[in-house]
Structures are given as C-alpha cells and as structure tokens.
Amino acid sequence: MKHTDEETLAMMALGEETxxxxxxxxxxxxxxxxEYDSLRRIVTVMRAPGPVEHEPLLPSDDVWNSIAAELQVPDRAVPLPASDGTTGSTRRTGPGALRRTKRFPVVLAACAALLGAASGSALTWWLTRPDAPVERVVADGRQLDSLRANSAGYAHLKSDTGERSLEITVKGLPPTAGYFEVWLMDRTHTKLVSMGVLGPDGHAVLPVPATIDxxxxxxxxxxxxxxxxxxDHSGDSIVRGLYDG
Ligand SMILES: [Zn+2]
Structure with missing residues (x-):
C-alpha cells in the first residue's frame, strides 16, 4: 500500500486537498x-480565536523533514530534531526534488501557516520569503558594517522596560576556537567598554548600565x-556600526 505523501496530508489538514x-x-x-490527525490539531490550534497556548504541537519528524527538504531549510535554522536520523539536508537532493518544486508555492504557504502556529512569527517570516538565501535569518535592528565578507550584524537598543539593553545578532560568524565579544565604542574607536559575549547562535541581549553615556x-x-x-579588544572585528533605538 502506498502511503499518502506528507505534502498531501498537510494540504488535506488545511482543507486544500480534495x-x-x-x-x-x-x-x-x-x-x-x-499523521493527518496531528496536522489537523496544529491547524485547529492555529485557527482558534484568541490567545493560544504555545504547546509543542509540531509536525511529526517525517512531515517536518519533508517540509525542510521542500524549503531547503538549513539544518541550523531547523528548531526540531530529527530523531530518525533523516535530516533536511539528506532529503534535499533526492530524485523527487524537481517534482516537488512545481508545488513549491502551495506547499510553502501551507507550511508557513502550519509552522507559524507552532514556531512563531520569525519562522513564518523566513518561510514566506521564497527568495531568501539559505543563510538569511531574522534579525532586529540596524545593519552594521561587515568587516568580514560573510558576516552580517544587526543591533538595536531596547529600553521598553525602563532598563536599557542592547540586542545584537550576527550571522555568518567565522569558525573559531575563541569567542565573540560585544563592545560599545565612541566614534573614534578609542574609548570602548565590553558589554558581554554573543551566544553560540550569534545572538545576545546585553544589559547596558545606566551610567554609560x-x-x-x-x-x-x-x-x-x-x-x-x-x-583587551583583539583588534579583530567582525561587524561594527551604529545601533538603532
Ligand atoms: Zn498510509
């Protein structure tokens, strides 16, 4: 017996496939x-009016892998582990790739809807950008100057809760045995103060003392x-620039 493919199940769960x-x-x-029932639950939660509990209502590994392969989601951007060892990257270049591509817009919309309920608006944003390069990831704030060709940084000062904090995201960090430190500087780059370190995902929200001008x-x-x-600052900067906020 041939099983229904995951995309069709997703379409059916959304009421799009007859x-x-x-x-x-x-x-x-x-x-x-x-599989269908689990997808239906996601759709039901997604469409429920009012605030929704963010329960981990997620597609099964098979469905997720299919989605990831369809969208060529890079492994690092995939928040779900594939417990059966089948990953997006291994499925990405299968013989079905061309056939799948024809249905890309429909599946894209369905998956964005499905995953948007489970994983938040950031992933939805990512998924609904079909022209997004593989490394493109959501980041808040003003874009900083890249001092390394493959790195891109974004920084944003938040003061919504009365306490100031600097949110910074750097994508395309070079591999290193060291770590990445965040600094505030004056415009001449001669006075500087260490704010903290980036997390392994290239992101950090760092408190800014009220005494810093x-x-x-x-x-x-x-x-x-x-x-x-x-x-001291190593002199090896990855990104630098004005933050917004
Ligand atoms: Zn079946």
Whole structure:
C-alpha cells in the first residue's frame, strides 16, 4: 500500500486537498491517519480565536523533514530534531526534488501557516520569503558594517522596560576556537567598554548600565577573541556600526 505523501496530508489538514483516493486512504491506513490527525490539531490550534497556548504541537519528524527538504531549510535554522536520523539536508537532493518544486508555492504557504502556529512569527517570516538565501535569518535592528565578507550584524537598543539593553545578532560568524565579544565604542574607536559575549547562535541581549553615556558610546562592535587571558579588544572585528533605538 502506498502511503499518502506528507505534502498531501498537510494540504488535506488545511482543507486544500480534495483527492478522493487520498481521503479514502485515510480510512484504511492507521499510519497516515495519525499523521493527518496531528496536522489537523496544529491547524485547529492555529485557527482558534484568541490567545493560544504555545504547546509543542509540531509536525511529526517525517512531515517536518519533508517540509525542510521542500524549503531547503538549513539544518541550523531547523528548531526540531530529527530523531530518525533523516535530516533536511539528506532529503534535499533526492530524485523527487524537481517534482516537488512545481508545488513549491502551495506547499510553502501551507507550511508557513502550519509552522507559524507552532514556531512563531520569525519562522513564518523566513518561510514566506521564497527568495531568501539559505543563510538569511531574522534579525532586529540596524545593519552594521561587515568587516568580514560573510558576516552580517544587526543591533538595536531596547529600553521598553525602563532598563536599557542592547540586542545584537550576527550571522555568518567565522569558525573559531575563541569567542565573540560585544563592545560599545565612541566614534573614534578609542574609548570602548565590553558589554558581554554573543551566544553560540550569534545572538545576545546585553544589559547596558545606566551610567554609560550612549551619546558618546554610539558604536557597537563585535570582535573575535582568543581564550588567552587578555581582556583587551583583539583588534579583530567582525561587524561594527551604529545601533538603532
Ligand atoms: Zn498510509
């Protein structure tokens, strides 16, 4: 018995697919019906009015892998582990790739809707940009100057809760055995103060002490630092520029 493919199940769960054979198959096949039921729950939660509890209502691994392959989502951007060892990257270049591509817009919309309910607006934004390059990821704030060709940084000062914090995201960090440190500088790059380090995902929200004059320290900088016990700026900057906010 040939199982209904994951995209068709996703379409059916969204009410977009009316293939009678696929519908009939659901009555005969426990496996596909379970997949369908889990997708239906996601759709139901997604469409429920009012605030929604963010329960981990997510597609099964198979469905997710299919979606990831369809969208060529890079593994690092995939928040769901694939427990069966089948990953988006291994499925990405299968013989079905061309066939799948023809249905890309429809599946894209469906998956954005499905995943938007489960994973938040950032992923939806990412998924609904079909022209997005693989490395493109959501980031808040003003774009900083890239001092490394493949790196892009964004920084934003938040003060919504009365306490100031600097939110910074750097994509395309070079591989390193060291770490990435965030600095505030004056415009001449001669006075600087360390704010903290980037997380392994290239993101950090760092508290900014009220005693720092941000009119003076108006530049943010991210440096690659070695674990050598020296607290000074290494001189090896990845991104630098004015933050917004
Ligand atoms: Zn089946």
């Amino acid at each position: 293939d009678p054979a696929a519908s009939l198959h659901l009555y005969e096949c426990d496996h596909c019906r379970r 941000l009119n003076e320290y108006s530049v943010v900088d991210v440096s690659l630092q070695a674990y050598n016990g020296k607290p």
